[in-house]
Amino acid sequence: MAEIIKKIFAFFISILYTLFPSLSPAQHADEYKLNGDKMYVCLETNASTGYTWVVKECDESVIKLKSREIQKDAKFVSDEAAGIVGASSKELFTFEGVGAGSFKIVMSYERTFEKNSSVKTRTFIGSVDSKGNITVDDYIIKN
DSSP states (O other): OHHHHHHHHHHHHHHHHHHOGGGOGGGGGGGEEEETTEEEEEEEEOGGGTOEEEEEEOOTTTEEEEEEEEEOSTTTSOTTTTTOTTOOEEEEEEEEEOSSEEEEEEEEEEOTTSTTOOOEEEEEEEEEOTTOOEEEEEEEEEO
16 A cells, blocks of 8 residues: 555656656756765856845854855856846855764845845755765755
8 A cells, every 4th residue: 555655646746847847856956066075056046136045054063164156157157148237147155064963954045135035945954974075865945
């Protein structure tokens, strides 16, 4: 009986991802990369709208935000969009594992000058081992 329920659930999830592809984790597979003690998170942004990605929760005894920068080069943005006012770009966040343990990072796409303005969130749940290597066990996307 449990096996049938799992198959039915998987079927409905596949339909959901077909109808709403932006919900699919595969659509967002390129949003983060792991490299030993570093985690790189690259999220689409458009500063002209007033929205920006904000780290809302992060256990800095385990993992720390080391840098944040806007990427406008052709690596992330099309040639047509580069340099155009209002064009989207990418925000690159670099996190570093600093202590063994588990972590949760919550990032929100919001207008920092408006209360309750979050329109997207990204949540990373994972761990850092004794050598500082980062593992992500779950990546939760809310658009």
